[in-house]
Amino acid sequence: MNFDLHHVRLFSPCPRGLERALAEELAALGAKEIAPLEGGVAYGGDRAVCYRVNLSSRIASRVLWQIAEVAYRDEQDVYEAAYDVPWHAWFALQCKIRVNVAATRCPLKSLDYVTLRIKDAICDRFRAEQGERPDVDTRAPDVRIHAFLDARRLTLYLDTSGEPLFKRGLRTVTGEAPVRENLAAGILRLIGWTPDVPLLDPMCGSGTFLLEAAQIALNVPAGLRRSFAFEKLAFHDRGAWQRVRREAESRIRRTLPAPIHGADVDAAAVRAAAANLRSAGLSAAVRLTQADVLELAPPQPPGLLVTNPPYAMRLGERDALAAFYPRLGDALKARFAGWTAYLLTADLRLPQLIRLTPSRRIPLFNGALECRLFEFRIVKGKMRKK
Numbered sequence: 354m355n356f357d358l359h360h361v362r363l364f365s366p367c368p369r370g371l372e373r374a375l376a377e378e379l380a381a382l383g384a385k386e387i388a389p390l391e392g393g394v395a396y397g398g399d400r401a402v403c404y405r406v407n408l409s410s411r412i413a414s415r416v417l418w419q420i421a422e423v424a425y426r427d428e429q430d431v432y433e434a435a436y437d438v439p440w441h442a443w444f445a446l447q448c449k450i451r452v453n454v455a456a457t458r459c460p461l462k463s464l465d466y467v468t469l470r471i472k473d474a475i476c477d478r479f480r481a482e483q484g485e486r487p488d489v490d491t492r493a494p495d496v497r498i499h500a501f502l503d504a505r506r507l508t509l510y511l512d513t514s515g516e517p518l519f520k521r522g523l524r525t526v527t528g529e530a531p532v533r534e535n536l537a538a539g540i541l542r543l544i545g546w547t548p549d550v551p552l553l554d555p556m557c558g559s560g561t562f563l564l565e566a567a568q569i570a571l572n573v574p575a576g577l578r579r580s581f582a583f584e585k586l587a588f589h590d591r592g593a594w595q596r597v598r599r600e601a602e603s604r605i606r607r608t609l610p611a612p613i614h615g616a617d618v619d620a621a622a623v624r625a626a627a628a629n630l631r632s633a634g635l636s637a638a639v640r641l642t643q644a645d646v647l648e649l650a651p652p653q654p655p656g657l658l659v660t661n662p663p664y665a666m667r668l669g670e671r672d673a674l675a676a677f678y679p680r681l682g683d684a685l686k687a688r689f690a691g692w693t694a695y696l697l698t699a700d701l702r703l704p705q706l707i708r709l710t711p712s713r714r715i716p717l718f719n720g721a722l723e724c725r726l727f728e729f730r731i732v733k734g735k736m737r738k739k
């Protein structure tokens with residue numbers, strides 16, 4: 354089969370709320386015809402764009418390569434559309450497969466049955482072409498096939514990423530309730546942080562914001578330490594991939610324009626963040642301390658504070674937090690004048706509890722958990738909520 358590697362339709366899902374931030378990032382990576390949708394961005398490109406987005410996007414969760422799009426009415430149409438794809442030209446019989454189905458407004462009764470029919474069609478087509486069928490492995494597949502159904506159309510994709518891209522192949526120790534890597538990176542872009550601005554996460558946990566910020570500041574590609582599913586697909590060209598990697602690696606910087614600071618009250622969290630930075634080779638980029646945010650002396654000069662404070666749905670008690678938040682508001686007012694603070698939380702009571710007036714509230718999702726990113730411009734005097 355002749356792959357058209359120059360005109361490829363791609364789709365990248367991302368955390369909801371970050372579609373526009375991802376669209377900007379994709380444009381910088383060479384994508385064309387970029388269309389932000391709910392929960393992801395559709396775009397066009399070529400094989401090199403697919404490689405670059407996998408390697409360097411900090412916000413995309415995956416890069417899906419569109420291989421078919423057809424109208425359907427029933428399960429038989431879905432089966433036939435899937436059978437029509439020359440799967441044997443896309444990947445080898447030895448690859449273990451997994452089929453994922455997602456849908457909005459789909460009239461079919463059971464998505465499990467749709468998944469089964471697509472899997473049957475792939476196996477039947479392989480049997481017809483090569484006399485054997487590939488095995489299914491839902492836990493550690495070599496090739497993931499994604500199907501998306503809306504009311505009338507079925508789109509089939511090959512997943513070129515494999516493990517989701519927010520798994521950077523970096524973090525070794527996770528703390529409690531970590532924020533997803535691509536959400537942290539997306540937030541840093543949303544708030545307009547640039548590496549020349551001092552950054553502080555005073556409740557850093559396992560250090561996700563710090564790791565993402567250090568990689569952004571040093572221009573380290575997000576996927577430098579991991580492998581990708583496209584390495585097992587038939588269109589893969591190792592030479593072309595090495596060129597994309599070398600080009601991205603040549604832009605890695607050695608020094609930071611401004612310091613990145615992290616702190617946590619919990620010694621185990623500080624150890625976890627330190628271990629994660631060390632294993633990523635980023636220890637020198639971040640100044641870590643063990644401290645209570647209520648007593649922390651802010652670094653100078655002021656910059657952006659971004660953090661994901663504990664919240665009751667997942668950590669601690671609601672009452673304890675109801676006592677902590679007003680004190681956090683007081684500490685920010687007393688010592689952080691000149692800073693802009695961004696607090697990501699699933700606890701929508703936060704502005705009331707902290708008793709400060711947010712200048713922005715941005716809806717976001719950490720996995721399935723609905724959150725808000727609250728912006729507080731910290732000035733001395735007059736920002737206190739009655």
Ligand SMILES: C[S@@+](CC[C@H](N)C(=O)[O-])C[C@H]1O[C@@H](n2cnc3c(N)ncnc32)[C@H](O)[C@@H]1O
Nearest residue numbers: 531532556558559561617618619645646661663
């Ligand atoms: C939701 S977790 C942060 C998770 C982090 N964003 C990550 O990705 O791993 C909240 C963190 O706040 C820390 N913390 C709670 N109270 C604190 C305080 N008074 N001062 C500093 N850190 C505190 C906890 O130890 C915990 O690590």
